[in-house]
Amino acid sequence: MTVLQIVFLVTGFVTLLAGVMVVASPKLVHAALWLIVSLAGVAVLFVLLNANFLAVVQVVVYIGAIAILIIFAVMLTRRVMADTGPTHNPSWWLALISALVLLGGLLALILQVPAFAQAGPTAQPAADSGLSDLGTALVDVNRFLLPFEVASVLLLAALIGAMAIARPADAAEEGGE
Amino acid sequence: MRPEILTLLIPLPPLLAFGLIVLFTNRSNRLSHSVAIGAMLLSWGMAMAVFIAAVTAPHLGEHPIELSFPWLPTGATALSIGVLIDPLSAATLFFVAWTCLAIFVYSVGYHNYGQPREAHDRAGLPPHGGGLEPMYARFFAFISLFAFGMLTLVVSDNLLLLFVGWEIMGLCSYLLIGFWFGKDSAKKAMVKAFMTTRIGDVFMLLGLAYLYSATGTLNYRAILANEEVLHHLATTPAFLGLSIAGACGILLFMGTVGKSAQFPLHVWLPDAMEGPTPVSAMIHAATMVSAGVYLTLRMFPLLSAGWEEGGALTTPMLVVSAVGAFTALFAATIAVAQNDIKRVLAYSTISQLGYMVAAVGIGAFVAAAFHLITHAFFKALLFLGSGSVIHGMEHGEHETHAHTDPQDMLNMGGLRSKMPATFWTFLIGGLALAGFPLITAGFWSKDEIFADAFANGRLLVFGTLALAALLTAFYTMRQITLTFLGQPRTQAAGHAHESKWTMTLPLIVLAVFAVAAGWAGIPEDFPLIGGLLPNWMHDFVGGTLLEHPHPVAFSPIPLLTSIGVSLLGLLGGWLVYRNAKAGAPDPLIRALGPVHTLLKRKYYFDELYERFVVAPAYWLAETFTYKFLDGKVIDGVLHTIALVAGSVGTYLRRYIDLPVVNGAGDLVGESIKRAGRGGRVIQTGRVQGYLVVGVAFVALLLSYVLLVRP
């Protein structure tokens, strides 16, 4: 039981708890806040995995953008502050069962593979946790330039599409503004 | 650029202009005429370049500028289109380009560009004096297309493309003669022209087909510049004792008869005067009628196949010369008795074309080409001049509000002082037409024909043509005298005034050519001035033929004849009409009596055709074809067929379609519908429901993979 393991267990527990709260909490805004906690936990796990860059990006993208967006959406799509009505659909137990079965399958799968039980990483990553390598890899024609560009195009499309969808009908008619 | 490419490009600008005007710029008059004239200018420039290239090229006749590529693959061979510039087409191209350009420019002024449009002018009617033509842009579109047709015809290297241009011009003449379709006479005239020329065209097409079947090609050089082909054609008998060459020649010549209004298909040309005057000039001087003669000249080797100079004429040549000579005299006589300034010119055109055709017929190839060119220039000049006169008269009417026929020469007179530019240019043109000795182009070309006819001893033709020349000079002088000399016979004439520069400038240009064109063909052995200038016409155009024709020896008789007849005619015309009074009848009426009436009614040809051609045609169409053939026979057959088919159909439907086919179809559809209604309960429309099913399935799959089949 080293320090790192303790840290991992604590973080993992918090993350998981937060996740459960996300899907379970009756108040949607709280769910969103719990989501943020869970995301932060994942970021910490990234740090534990020597992926500082990803960790920070996780915080920027998820907490800084997506979570805020979600909270915004939560606030915009209601007339009254308080949530009303049930938060889960009547057939939630079915969902629970199937999720549990899925979990069982996954766990069985994971535990079957012996290579996954290895104690620690085979090799130490580069000093800057492969940040420079990542940067070059993303713009290297022979490696990940295409996926990178595709992702950027996807983002642009999503941007425009979101605008087009969310603009009110009347505004769409009179051409924006 | 290589001249053949340039040649290929010559006809295109007017076509583009046509498209542009029709599709885009027809709203703006300025733009439209700019486009049209600009395009024509472009073609003119290219034509001149090609012309110079052609003149400077050595032995053009043997090595013409040509470019050809396959167009329609027809089985093994292919109908190819291409361009050919040999001396004949070069010369033709020269005058066509010039006259067309002049006419384009002239039209701007003629249609009163710049004047406001009169309120009561309606499209389809000639504008009342001074108003802007309502269909200005359309006019330019039409004449652009017309120029395209003519240029195509000239530069083409085979009969097929020639025929294409030929028919385009047919269409355009139809459209343009009927340009003022509001006038009933114009409507009639357009149909008449179209129908009449169509008769000729049908024969021509037959000729084309026959020639193609006989030779397997329509290319000029392949047929006409090819000894053995010509020999084969000339020797193989076809029918009625004609050789193939003869048959084709005559058939193609029928096309000429239609196009350049030879007897008996001349009737459409005078009526064609219903169109605007630039159109008259276009059709009757520059392009269409010339096209007819051009075709005959082209086909000269075919017509004269198996004929050596000085020998006996071949059958087609006989036909051609006879028709030409007769037409020349016949039309001249009619022209004498006409009062409409443009009709006189129209008949004179017919007779001049007769000259050319006759010349070709007697084998005077060069002379015919020469006269074709000079005539194009001075006749265009005369027409434009008459247009200017009419224009002036209309202005006069407009000012005086007098209602006189602006085209009737008896209403004119004394315009010399009113419109000097028009007068002098018209005078030059008139003298050229009358063949005024030495200075005018017409003299040289006519003299050439006379000399040729005399030298080869075609005395009948010679005499006829001389008589025609006398009449020509007479009615020309009559026209000039009635129009310009003396005192104004009506107020309108009194208040006529000179036309704009856009109209006079082309007149002047053409006048220059009307004089200068003659100098290109002065015979070497002409007394005094002979040989000062090389007989370019003979050397150059003569080069077209396989064996160059020899210039005929000089003899005084034809020279004196032509001088004599022209001077005599001019003098006569002046003496008879020098003091014609206002309102007084034509002096000739007293002199000739019933003959004059006969002439004035054009030998009753129109009535003749009306009775014996048009009426039967109508009967055939109306009573026989429509009422009997179509209405009774064909419809009857069709109705019976329809009845049978209908009954069969009903039977099939009732006993096969409804029970069997529909039954099966309904069975399938109904069962599917039922199944759907039964199964739709699982489609809850809840995405999550579907997701649950999916996830559950994945989970089951996983558990199977892991537990059951490890």
Place this chain on the structure above:
Amino acid sequence: MGDPFGLIGQWLMDLVTGWGMQPVAALTLLRFLGAAILATVLLLVCFLLIVAERKLLGRFQDRYGPNRVGPWGVFQTVADFVKLIGKEIVVPDGIDKPVYWLAPLLVVMSVVGIWAVVPFAPGFLGTDLNVGILYIVSVGAIGTLGIIMAGWSSNNKFALLGAFRAVAQLVSYEIPMVLTLLVPTMLAGSMGIAAIVEAQKDMWFITAAPLAALVFLISSVAENGRAPFDLMEGESEIVAGFNIEYGGLAFGMFYVGEFLHAFTVGVLFSTLFLGGWQGPGAEQFPLLGLVYFFAKAFVVWFITVWIRGSFPRVRIDQLLSLNWKFLTPLALLIVSLTAVVDKLAVEQGWSRILALLAANGALFVGTMAVLGAYGRSVRLREERLRATAGGLSTGIAR
């Protein structure tokens, strides 16, 4: 007197290990200790900042500012602090308790967290993250979160409005800020703050990228949410915005957070564009570096205060269109331009700086031209409108 901070750290380390603690734990302990000291110092600095700002604003607005408590009123803030502590904390009804209490903490935390990567002097900084720039951005995002939480949990429409405005503003202005942050990154070739400061040994980045510096300043003032961008707490419009329902020390935290953030803006600007602690003799005497550092930071902070004192508040639409229609495109242009020029200017040193400067100048001229044209068109349209309106009114009058 070489490296005092290093010496202190070493001494502490020895001391703690001397007590028989294994080094890992000791290091962790020291880290916590350092963080605590840093935070405390900063929060204390705020006293000075607040009073200084108030006096400055007073001067800008031609009045005295606080001048009662203590000499020249320097203890004014202390008095306010005492009062804030003493106040009863009124908890409004129907609030969302945990969120409500979490919000101020998050706000202050986000501001203080930024300082973890700021190098005060050579070898004296919290931690040298290799992604320091992104770290700053992400921590700033947490501040946004705190504001929206505060606004939502207070169960008050003004607070919610303020929160909405705040989020709209902050999220928008993050974009040009992040984009301009890329410029020093590119110039230094690293995302580590320390590396960036090191790269400015010869020449400050503001000379190579003045436009980027300008855009960064504007957008970070907006991020800070002070005049002229203080819409999230437009007193005259939505009373006090997101923190309307907060009182006592909770409000004090927002207050401190704002002022500290203002100073943090100065610090960041001086670190990224003014060479941080760089200066003559800073390597030899780190204390000197500390002095340089704070001097530069204060200058920039003074400028921000100056801006605050000078400009009126903008409208929300002006605010957003300024960002989306002007700053963001400009920032994009700057980034791409800098990238291209920096690639093209192969040899380092002056020529590179000059090339970048020239590029910036060209871009500046272009931008000004575009702006001028736009302004002209707008003026024309307004004139036309006025003219038509005038015609209309006269027509009505007639």
Place this chain on the structure above:
Amino acid sequence: MIPLSWYLILSALLFCVGAFGVLARRNAVGILMGIELMLNAVNLNLVAFWRYLTPGLIAGQVFTLIVFAVAASEASVGLALIISIYRRRSTVVVDEINLMKW
């Protein structure tokens, strides 16, 4: 050191929690949150595999970045859809959005 399987188990748990959220939440935004959770679990997996099995290849991190991009697009478009649905039908409860039903 931490065994790889810990990470995998954690991510599996997180994934299933998210899946449950997606399947059971009535509110569309809640479903979106569930999707985010699942994506995070995937990311965790990817990074863990990179760190443990193929530290040399950077592919794991690249994939994670791409997943970030996808998640951002998905969130923005999804929320836009939710908002426009709310505008039209003034509800974001997926059970009531059943126009696809027969």
